[in-house]
Amino acid sequence: MDEGKAKIVQIEKMMASALDSQQRDLLRAVLCHCLDEEARDFDSKGAAGNEAILEAFFAAKKLEGCSERSIGYYSSVLRKFVSKVGKSLRDVSTEDVRSYLIGYGDGSRVSKVTVDNVRRVISSLYSWLEAEDYILKSPVRRIKKIRSPKLLKPVISDEELEKMRDGCVEARDLAIVDLLSSTGMRVGELVRLNRDDIDFEGRQCVVHGKGDKERRVYFDARAKVHLAEYLALRTDGDKALFVSLGRNARRLEISGVELRLRELGRRLDLPRIHPHKFRRTMATRAIDKGMPIEQVQVLLGHSKIDTTLCYAMVDQENVRQSHRRYIA
Template sequence: MKSPVRRIRKIKTTIPVNETYSDDEMERLRDSCTEIRDLAMIDLLSSTGMRVGELVLLNREDIDFNERECIVLGKGDKERIVYFDARTKLHLQEYLNSRKDDNPALFVGFRAPHERLEIGGVEVRIRKLGRNIGVKKCHPHKFRRTMATVAIDKGMPIEQVLKLLGHEKIDTTLHYAMVKQSNVKNAHRKYIG
């Protein structure tokens, strides 16, 4: 018996362009934070490019302030080191110094008993911050795409971006990073004429 399905051709679909935060949106998001926790969370997500699931699993002891790095547990229970910038270090330290609880979790809820934040809690908070300043489609994963795009735009080799994001294949990393058209134009002038 021959399968009648084999004659059916694949339908070509358009691939949606994954959006990133503009510099303006990032600054407005930071400025709109009334809580130091939210500011520290946004800075950590945007400078490390970690997944929101990795963020909520972090404990205080996982942060190395001297080296500005932390170990995250990624997909498939794989550990990797991610790095953060000086601004993130300052905001994280300020947030941790402001806390009165003894929960080992890095990010906890505002109200007692100060339980560990969960993925849904982070998503709701970031969506609310975005709504307050009029940024559409504001969610934690967009920070990851933005970090990858900025890194590639500034000339970081794709292999290193792959390592930072914890990807196995370069194809996955390429889906994240949107190469800006202006950079393609400049590269064309530089290499071709």
Template sequence: MKTKLISDIQNNMKPFLNQGQYLKLTKTLLNLFKDIEIIEKKETFDLNDLNSNKKLLNLFLSAKHVEGRSKKTISYYKSTVEKMMDNIKKRVDNITTDDLRSYLTDFRKKRNSSKITIDNLRRIFSSFFSWLEDEDYILKNPVRRIHRVKSGRVVKDVLTDESLEILRDSCEEIRDLAMVELLSSTGIRVGELVNLNINDINFYERECVVFGKGESERIVYFDAKTKIHLMKYLESRSDDNPALFVSFKKPYLRLGINGVETRIRKLGKKANVGRVHPHKFRRTMATLAIDKGMPIEQVQKLLGHVQIDTTMQYAMVNQNNVKIAHRKFIC
């Protein structure tokens, strides 16, 4: 960079200097820049222009894309930060800790949001401003002094054995039954379910390959009952779509996340089981696995979690077993 700068100065001054003056200029420049380090400046932003906020946000989102964040996550980051910037109406280098605290307080009051939701916003803001600080766009991350929002642990309910049987009985379509069995047997995410193709299924080994968050690949396993219902469903199909689950009507398109969630909710209402959604099967499988003695590290592997703490949040210990254990060991 230094050599290029000296060369540019020389070329600009050459038409106005004789040979001796040109050599003198070159010697002077070399001496002046000898102990100076020159760093190429980043893309410049008009600090008086609020549009620079949008440009910086796009750079941040690009960085998250390179890190392997999913499209859904990046979209959530984008909408969350945009709403904050539109509300505060300041350049990012002028946004203060008090600005963000006021925004979070107002957000919670207006929407009656939970502590968990507010802490999720705080984490996203922290990620954004930390990146700005690391990239030298701002001097200090204003979220640094906003501490994690403490919230009580909510024990989320799971599907009982009886509820699962009622759900199965309510399935009039073989596709729905195969879908319920696969979700409850493997504990896969709904996004992983809809991306499955027929050739991802190994019926002999009763396993399938799924692609989780961050495009990570893992193998999950299903039971004999799931195998039978999956095979019956595939035998009933007359289309040539490679997708494992498709719509009932032509042109037999691959089922999407919304389609699966809607169908599962309808099955739950029909069976009078309560609030049923695809993620509930995942939590149920994790809880059941730990309840029966599967090591938490193996459950973590099945669920595709990077951090074991995440697995522990899914796996709620059966309260009845705690009662039995207390009577056995304490009473």
């Protein structure tokens, strides 16, 4: 920040408690005019409307490597927030945010995890606004993480996995089940794979994860066999590894995989089958069988090991046996 802007920020901070929003804007305009010609673009940020601010924020997130899906989620959350508070984003107070979150969580079907996700998105926006000198201090700073009970999320048992394999009618679906269960890759990574990405000899492939980060994942012999069988049946020229069924084959989308697995689970009377459950299952089994948590972190593509620990549940029976072995 140049000298002119630094002076403006310093004076605004000193006067913040004594001025309301309109008075702050007037003060900024006067300071920008009198102190520094170059600081006038700083003043223009103060005049930016909510839509302009949001568009600038989304552009920044896209530049950081956020996926279109993530930006879409950010957009949905923030536009609802803007509509509800009914004021300029620069004038939003801590109490405004807190009241919004309390109201958001009043719905009987809204979990604390969902409300905290909303808090994180709003916090991300205001951290950016603060860093970009749109505001002096984020109103979300004083709002703590919303704690929620840590429930043991179920994984797919060996019996359920075999039932799914036997219940697959299409070779494509069987290959998807095996690839998800053995690699633990995200569904978004699965649908972006091309035929040429698969190294059958090494039983591995490179996937593009969050932030377009590349990592190598590995699949087992069963997945190799079923992938090869599926590709041998393909007559289309599409480069995608997984395509839709029928004549006009095209790359399978995330929603297509989710729908197919959900239908498979319902048909076989299995509890809530979805792509992410395969990922959690793989992590749990890997740790349960003794794989170091750091290696599981690499396989899953997590930047923080805490995230890996959230995915993996250690089998309680193994905990009991280990206690008897080492403690009792």
